[in-house]
Amino acid sequence: MRRAQNELRYFFTALGYFTRVPVPRWVGFERDYLNAAARYFPLVGAMVGGGGALVYLAAMRVFPASVAILLSMAATLALTDAFHEDGLADSVDAFGGGYTRDDVLRIMHDSRIGAFGAIALFVALVLKWQTLAAMQWPASRIAWLMVAVHAASRTFAISYLVTLDYVRAEGRAKPVAQRMSLAALSVAALAGLPWLVWIDWRLACIVFAVLGVLRFCVGRFFVRRIGGYTGDCLGFAQQVFELVAYLVTLAWISS
Numbered sequence: 001m002r003r004a005q006n007e008l009r010y011f012f013t014a015l016g017y018f019t020r021v022p023v024p025r026w027v028g029f030e031r032d033y034l035n036a037a038a039r040y041f042p043l044v045g046a047m048v049g050g051g052g053a054l055v056y057l058a059a060m061r062v063f064p065a066s067v068a069i070l071l072s073m074a075a076t077l078a079l080t081d082a083f084h085e086d087g088l089a090d091s092v093d094a095f096g097g098g099y100t101r102d103d104v105l106r107i108m109h110d111s112r113i114g115a116f117g118a119i120a121l122f123v124a125l126v127l128k129w130q131t132l133a134a135m136q137w138p139a140s141r142i143a144w145l146m147v148a149v150h151a152a153s154r155t156f157a158i159s160y161l162v163t164l165d166y167v168r169a170e171g172r173a174k175p176v177a178q179r180m181s182l183a184a185l186s187v188a189a190l191a192g193l194p195w196l197v198w199i200d201w202r203l204a205c206i207v208f209a210v211l212g213v214l215r216f217c218v219g220r221f222f223v224r225r226i227g228g229y230t231g232d233c234l235g236f237a238q239q240v241f242e243l244v245a246y247l248v249t250l251a252w253i254s255s
Contacts, residue, residue: 052072152241
């Protein structure tokens, strides 16, 4: 009973950390909860994708597909407070404008958005919107894809907690950034990867293979530039993995 209550507390901690969804007061908040909660980040991602999918399906009854998809994206941004998109913008600003490791970390820590970050955020959002709008699939299948990709992209992003070091002495992501065990990553994978397999196992194999290669390349880039990762780097990775998963799916549908 105690173990189940702790796991439920960790899940609610993950939900409260990554979304604006209210959590029960009894959950409380301890920094140590966050590291244990990391295994539930993909499940929270599936819920965020599910929220966007419901908005999309409801909007499809009234609006064209492109408008419905845009509304679903707005819903996920509202649910997460653009948490990962902020990491994308900060990371692109930092890696684009910083020459030394210290420069990169200083720029990344600055909450203001620069030209590199604004352009990257605009391109990423438009690409995501247009990629989903171009898919010639039934609305129900696209809705399920939203759930699957939100979950899978977070699974691949948090896998860096197993292999890379957190490079800041302090930071919002510091409590999360303790090394994740393989057992915890397995729980995260079980929560985050089967959704895409249920759509089509062949598509899932292709997407996972591409994301696996991309994960390796992005991780090498992080290590070369700053020696590891920050919370913004994880947001950057999640956004890249999400967008690439949609692009691979569109290419697979169109082939």
